[in-house]
Amino acid sequence: MIITQDLSVRFHHNEVLSKVNFRAEPGKLVSIAGPNGSGKTTLLRALSREIDYLGEINFDGDNLTGLSEKRLAKRRAILSQTTELAFPFTVLEVVQMADQYPQSERASHALHRVGLQGFESRFYQELSGGEKQRVQLARVLVQVWQPVLNGKANWLFLDEPISSLDIGHQIEVMQIAREYANAGGGVICVMHDLNLAAMFSDSIALFEKGHLLIQDSPETVLTDETLSRAYQWPVRVNRIPNEPIPFVLPQTANSD
Amino acid sequence: MHTSGDRSARAKFVIFLLMLTLCLVTLFSLTIGTSDISLTSALWAAIEGEPIRLKEQAILFDIRAPRTVMGLLVGASLAVSGAIMQGLFRNPLADPGLIGVSSGAGLGAVSAIVMGGLLPATLLNIVGGFLVPIAAFIGGWGCLLILYKIATRQGRTSVAVMLLAGLALSAFAAALSGLLIYFSNDSQLRTLTFWNLGSIAGAHWGTLKIAGPLMLIALLYAPLLATGLNRLALGEAAAMHLGVSVQRLKRASFLLVGVSVGAAVAVSGAIGFIGIIVPHLLRLVIGPDNRYLLPAVALLGAITLLLADILSRTLIAPAELPLGIVMAIMGGPFFLYLLLRNRSLLDL
Numbered sequence: 001m002i003i004t005q006d007l008s009v010r011f012h013h014n015e016v017l018s019k020v021n022f023r024a025e026p027g028k029l030v031s032i033a034g035p036n037g038s039g040k041t042t043l044l045r046a047l048s049r050e051i052d053y054l055g056e057i058n059f060d061g062d063n064l065t066g067l068s069e070k071r072l073a074k075r076r077a078i079l080s081q082t083t084e085l086a087f088p089f090t091v092l093e094v095v096q097m098a099d100q101y102p103q104s105e106r107a108s109h110a111l112h113r114v115g116l117q118g119f120e121s122r123f124y125q126e127l128s129g130g131e132k133q134r135v136q137l138a139r140v141l142v143q144v145w146q147p148v149l150n151g152k153a154n155w156l157f158l159d160e161p162i163s164s165l166d167i168g169h170q171i172e173v174m175q176i177a178r179e180y181a182n183a184g185g186g187v188i189c190v191m192h193d194l195n196l197a198a199m200f201s202d203s204i205a206l207f208e209k210g211h212l213l214i215q216d217s218p219e220t221v222l223t224d225e226t227l228s229r230a231y232q233w234p235v236r237v238n239r240i241p242n243e244p245i246p247f248v249l250p251q252t253a254n255s256d
Numbered sequence: 257m258h259t260s261g262d263r264s265a266r267a268k269f270v271i272f273l274l275m276l277t278l279c280l281v282t283l284f285s286l287t288i289g290t291s292d293i294s295l296t297s298a299l300w301a302a303i304e305g306e307p308i309r310l311k312e313q314a315i316l317f318d319i320r321a322p323r324t325v326m327g328l329l330v331g332a333s334l335a336v337s338g339a340i341m342q343g344l345f346r347n348p349l350a351d352p353g354l355i356g357v358s359s360g361a362g363l364g365a366v367s368a369i370v371m372g373g374l375l376p377a378t379l380l381n382i383v384g385g386f387l388v389p390i391a392a393f394i395g396g397w398g399c400l401l402i403l404y405k406i407a408t409r410q411g412r413t414s415v416a417v418m419l420l421a422g423l424a425l426s427a428f429a430a431a432l433s434g435l436l437i438y439f440s441n442d443s444q445l446r447t448l449t450f451w452n453l454g455s456i457a458g459a460h461w462g463t464l465k466i467a468g469p470l471m472l473i474a475l476l477y478a479p480l481l482a483t484g485l486n487r488l489a490l491g492e493a494a495a496m497h498l499g500v501s502v503q504r505l506k507r508a509s510f511l512l513v514g515v516s517v518g519a520a521v522a523v524s525g526a527i528g529f530i531g532i533i534v535p536h537l538l539r540l541v542i543g544p545d546n547r548y549l550l551p552a553v554a555l556l557g558a559i560t561l562l563l564a565d566i567l568s569r570t571l572i573a574p575a576e577l578p579l580g581i582v583m584a585i586m587g588g589p590f591f592l593y594l595l596l597r598n599r600s601l602l603d604l
Contacts (some may be wrong), residue, residue: 072499077497078497080494086347089545098498
């Protein structure tokens with residue numbers, strides 16, 4: 001369980017995250033949504049202990065500040081929005097960097113899992129944006145290979161994992177995240193696509209200007225009123241007949 | 257390239273070849289020189305119990321052996337330090353000069369040569385002939401410490417600040433050196449010029465006993481940084497996510513480079529190029545994985561410096577060319593050749 005208590009983050013004099021009480025449970029996929037600059041990535045970076053924060057973050061019963069980097073690295077892996085690689089490493093070498101057991105087959109399995117089998121000997125820098133994103137996902141999967149280890153859940157923090165992917169790969173990546181949660185691991189995922197968030201998440205945390213507006217099931221969070229308020233734009237939530245999942249459509253200026 | 261994307265088998269083979277080559281070059285370095293004694297004859301003489309002549313023994317064990325060992329260590333240290341700096345700055349063109357060690361050591365050496373005579377006689381008696389190397393070592397360290405202090409805020413060292421401050425500090429140290437040179441007399445000027453050209457001709461067991469262990473310890477410690485440096489290629493944040501204590505890695509790298517380059521420059525003067533060209537060449541052959549790159553770089557660095565030193569004492573024998581010149585004459589065109597041949601890889 002990851003719980004934040006009155007979590008605030010300040011950059012210089014701007015408060016980019018204010019008194020956020022967020023929670024994520026093992027076995028669940030939590031999506032973080034909200035407009036640009038609402039604090040989604042900042043929350044993820046605070047949870048990753050990349051930036052200083054006020055308040056408290058509890059990581060599976062421990063105060064996050066008390067955990068060593070080595071210990072944290074065994075418990076959670078982070079996929080950032082972009083990762084720039086120095087030096088011409090091959091795809092396999094990049095994925096293997098996350099492996100604690102250098103000779104294991106995990107890297108190959110992970111590449112297979114993200115649909116990049118046969119890419120092992122390609123240079124990372126030669127790949128397309130979407131392919132790079134999937135290589136990084138494979139690396140992240142290798143780092144916390146077992147969703148549950150010694151009775152404790154491991155965690156995936158994914159920052160916009162599908163931002164540069166086509167529809168097919170978007171679904172494939174979300175399915176990987178879903179399976180990780182189904183197997184007992186915890187997944188926290190920053191999402192822009194509310195429809196995919198609705199399809200795959202157990203709960204959605206909606207942010208607006210550094211505040212956590214609401215965190216609940218997709219059906220509860222995705223309403224016309226809440227979304228229009230968060231995004232400052234008229235948004236309409238529809239339902240596919242016979243399907244419980246809502247789908248979201250922004251209204252264009254000349255509609256209705 | 258290996259089809260699986262795993263270049264470790266090839267890297268191990270290359271390291272094995274480099275080891276063999278280094279053995280050969282070492283033997284070669286022991287046998288080549290103005291005096292005509294071959295190692296084999298000396299060895300045979302020793303094995304058969306025949307006392308080899310004192311003069312030959314002296315040349316072999318008191319001149320060539322320390323010079324060869326010094327060449328090995330200086331070459332390996334400069335090359336490994338270059339590779340570590342490149343990993344740390346995430347840039348294939350980084351070298352120890354960036355963190356002020358070289359220019360600081362230069363300033364230390366110049367100060368000792370020009371103003372050494374002003375020191376109290378008792379102090380001069382203690383340090384004896386080691387004044388210039390000691391001053392160079394202290395100068396290199398002083399520069400590095402100042403830079404580290406400038407670039408570190410709240411326990412975090414910014415490599416970007418270090419890079420920029422390093423440029424400023426290097427220019428300042430060069431200016432101070434220039435000022436000292438301006439006030440030096442003719443004989444000091446000659447000493448200075450030769451120091452700047454770089455050489456290991458003056459190596460003897462005395463200097464080796466002090467500088468050797470420093471370089472050796474640093475070289476043996478270097479492989480421990482390999483995994484951290486690899487992960488740093490993904491950026492500081494991603495390396496941290498993977499469990500690397502980035503600040504500790506930086507500190508260990510600076511310490512290692514400070515010790516090994518400080519010692520190397522102190523005993524050999526300014527020898528350039530080896531720290532950039534050797535790692536660059538090997539990255540093209542075995543890839544950038546530091547677990548294999550660092551040992552390979554150490555071996556090829558030692559080989560390169562020994563070869564350059566052999567050339568420096570044979571090309572115009574019985575006189576000697578300064579090692580730094582030979583290195584730059586060999587290194588410059590070769591580096592250009594590599595650049596032109598491997599353009600596509602460099603863009604990666």
